[in-house]
Amino acid sequence: MKPKPSLTLRYAVILALAVPGAVLAAESAAQEAQTVAQSDAPADAVEPLQGVTVTGSRIARDGYDAPSPLTVIGVEAFTSTANSSLNETLTTIPAFVGGYNLTSGTGLPGFNRAGVSAVNLRGLGEARTLVLLDGQRAVGSLASGIVDVDNFPQQLIKSVEVVTGGASAVYGSDAVAGVVNFILDREFTGFKGEVSGGATSYGDAENFKISLAGGFPFAEGRGHVLLSGELTDNQGIRGVGDRSWARTTTNYIVNPQYNGTNGQPQLILRDNVFLSTATHGGVISAGPLRGLAFGEGGQPYVFNYGEGAGGFFMSGGDYRSTLTTDAYSLLPEHGRKNLFARVSYDLTDNINVFAQFSRGVTDSYGIAFPHYQVSGGPVVQSGNPFIPAEVQAQMTTLGVQSFQLGTMNYDMPWVTTDTERAANRYVVGAEGRFGLLGRDWKWDAYAQLGKTKSYHSTYNVRNIANYNRALDAVRDPRTGAIVCRSTLTAPNNGCVPWNPMGTGVNDELARNYVLGTAYSEQTTTQEVYAASITGDVFNNWAGPVSMALSVEHRKEEATVDPDPVAAVSGWHSGSHMFLDAGYDVSEAAVEVLFPLLSGLPFAHNWELNAAFRYTDYEVSGSVDTWKIGTTYAVTPGFRLRTTMSRDIRAPSISELFQEQNYGLITILDPLTGQTVSPQRIQTGNPSLVPEVADTFTAGFVLQPEYAPGLSFSVDYWKVEIDDSIQQILGQNIVRLCYEGFDSLCSRIYRDGNNMIYRVEQGNFNIANQEASGVDIEASYNFSLSSAFDGAPGDVALRLMGTHYIENVVDDTMTLPTDSVGAVNAPENVYTAQLNYDLDRFSAGLTGRYFDDTVLNNNAFECTSGCPVSTSASRTYDTMTLDGGFYLDLSLAYRFDNFFGPGRGKLFANIRNLLNEDPELVPQSPLEGLGYIYSRSEGGRWDKLGRVYRVGMEFSF
Secondary structure, eight states, X not given: OOOOOSSOHHHHHHHHHHHHHHHHHHHHHHHHHOOOOOOSSOTTOOTTSOOOOOOSSSSOOOGGGSSXXXXXXXXXXXXXXXXXXXXXXXXTSTTBOOOSOTTTTSSOGGGOOTTOOOOOBTTSOGGGEEEEETTEEOOOSSTTOOOOGGGSOGGGEEEEEEEOSOOHHHHOTTOSSEEEEEEEOTTOOEEEEEEEEEEETTSOSOEEEEEEEEEEEETTTTEEEEEEEEEEEEOOEEBTXXXXXXXXXXXXXXXXXXXXXXXXXXXXXXXXXXXSSOBSSOEEOSSTTTTEEEOBTTOEEEOOOXXXXXXXXXXXXXXXXXXOTTSSEEEOEEEEEEEEEEEEEEEETTEEEEEEEEEEEEEEEEEEEOOOBOSSOOEEETTOTTSOHHHHHHHHHXXXXXXXXXXXXXXXXXXXXXXXXXXXXXEEEEEEEXXXXXXXXXXXXXXXXXXXXXXXXXXXXXXXXXXXXXXSEEEOTTTOOEEEHHHHHOTTSOOOOOOOSSBSOOOHHHHHHHEEEEEEEEEEEEEEEEEEEEEEEEEETTEEEEEEEEEEEEEEEEEEEEOHHHHTTOBSSSBOOOXXXXXXXXXXXXXXXXXXXXXXXXXXXXXXXXXXXXXEETTTEEEEEEEEEEEEEEETTEEEEEEEEEEEEOOOHHHHHOOOEEEEOOEEETTTTEEEOOEEEEOOOTTOOOEEEEEEEEEEEXXXXXXXXXXXXXXXXXXXXXXXXXXXXXXHHHHHHHTTOGGGGGGEEEXXXXXXXXXXXXXXXXXXXXXXXXXXXXXXXXXXXHHSTTOOSEEEEEEEEEEEEEEEEEOSSSOOEEOTTBTTOOSEEEEEXXXXXXXXXXXEEEEEEEOOEESOTTSEEOSSSOOOOOSSSOEESOOEEOOEEEEEEEEEEEEEETTEEEEEEEEEEEESTTOOOOOOOOOOTTTOOGGGTOSSOSSSSOOSOSEEEEEEEEEO
């Protein structure tokens, strides 16, 4: 079981108050001794991270003045790493947990995620993070609304602001975890570009990137044009390459000594582990012939079961004949083409109009999975002419009428997926200012049309009807040839018989008959019409009272057009069904900034910020959200801040109306005790209602005047989500039905032999979720000569860390689960950066660290005296997983080009400098077979190894 959190709310509040209290006296004394002008730049705009005015609000002010916790990532952060994309760099920040990325999309093709790079704040899910481009919404790449941030013009992004606190009242729905706003450099003038390439130290994942951007004024400066283009290509990694860690076969097996009462752990970790229920050419899984397997050419042999063969996995024996190490892509092949154009023009001195277009095209291809049928596989009838003579003789002697195989179907090429996606976004708008009652007001309005089209193909998928016909093989009584039984009555039906016993026993004709390509065309469309106005309403005793008003109307639509076979659920996996759904949303909001005190001793500035938003959903009704926050600057260099907010996330189109999406799963049926591989159907739920979240943050910011260049902040945060939308997966549906939750039993389909052949998964408003933690950020910029007399160069230090206290999901049906401290959710995550600049040369070192974790917080680790193992709390002999520490190195040299000094830069970056292997994540043989797809969770572990990237930047 997971130990209690080491940092509770009480301790977090004490930390937030005591630490600044200890430095307050020194800060006050420094004020009395000297007067230092306050910088106009936000405090966290430290080199090498370029600054921008960030607010977490529609009312502009400096970043550290805002009540919500803010982090700013500047342009240099994206060029000083071995990352080739925006998302890869963002995921090095502790507040982000690995979301969809370029490695997504392998394993289960029906999800159509390949090639999408999305952000996930707090580990609360990508759908609970609102992504904006220059304060505007962007069209989702999936029907779930998730935005591919790598479609944004990286060359023209001058910074990214991350608001890690509820912001729905200010920015709109979906900002439960926070907002990630990508800020464009609208005034960029000149031309710049990058040419770079790289590979891993294993010689794979070879990639290149070419990007260009230009900006120029016209009409005597009244107009401005921005253009950018980007081309990337990565050859990916088919299989696992030469990574020895990925070929290690350490995993759990069922403890042969466990009987439930002797204090032994139920699951034990062993080497040389893989499947006990299926082989490359098939093994008979039950009955008198259990253990009879088929090898090359269909040759029968006796399968040697290893230790613990009662579950999915065994140790030793003939485990090598079940391995599928290279049956997935560690990194899919992917390419991307981005275009961006923006033109703006000053109609008058106070009115600017603009038009904007962007297009992002991605293509991702990878191996998804083998054709495993680990149980519930093909049934072979006695008399099938493909049965070897000696086996048929045994069947006749024993009176066996049929047998069932567990097989990896190595005569079938592995299932592969190819996803092509094109996202187009059109924006027109205007902004300006006007005077009213002697005060300046700003306004803006825009209309957006976004459309993403995806073409998803899944190759080498079993056609269920053809496969079943091909399995039923007989001899033609007229010719003696082996044919399909159906051919006897329909000679022209094209059926080609299939031999499931052995490898190398089927030809291309047979493969072409039983396999095919499932495809679908999916379109997501977003229309947005929005406007806002901000200004000072009046002055009170402490300063101007500011207000912002905003309105927005949004229309979301999604369609799916599948192939004819998929439309009738004819593929074993990768099938989609028709979908044509959507909804409208209308919103109106008001925000007020009210100063309370200013310019007083120990009250340099105190202001209150409040916002309210009314949102009306066509499908799920109306919802109110609000936010109230305050910042109290005791001195210019010491500031307290806190917020409380009510936030919402409406169910997405896919959650509401998702077409029946077909795939396959492998589960343990507690009713029969057998492992089976039924179809999985994922469906939408139109009865879903919006999630409602209450968010609280409290912290401080320290920028002492006696230490110029030093900034330090600590923020406690807590999010409580009611009616959380959670997906109940197939294994849990079957288990919960067995344990008495009858409402789920209707989602399980059994055949005449009581074997499960189909399970319906879905989304429900069944859970409450509570997450909390503490963010720490510190930065210090200084000249090296200030520390060491005469030493050259400048140093920039930055530390970002998050301590996760809890992330508990209570679905009311199972034990509440706290994921903090479990796989992919370490308690402590830190990133530290050291950068050194000397004239033309610069170097940087980044360290990324996260804690050890355990396999499951509801499980027990023990070797003796173990409690009784249950499906909710199993017992393991060991379940601790090592954390990670990675070092990244960056080197750069600025040189003169034809257009001026320092206009060129050569760089070389290395990610995972020490080539640290990821931790292998073993899986319970009683819970499913995700192990077949990958040997390591994606998340925070680095699966690629050492990555090199070299290139050149230039500008003029």
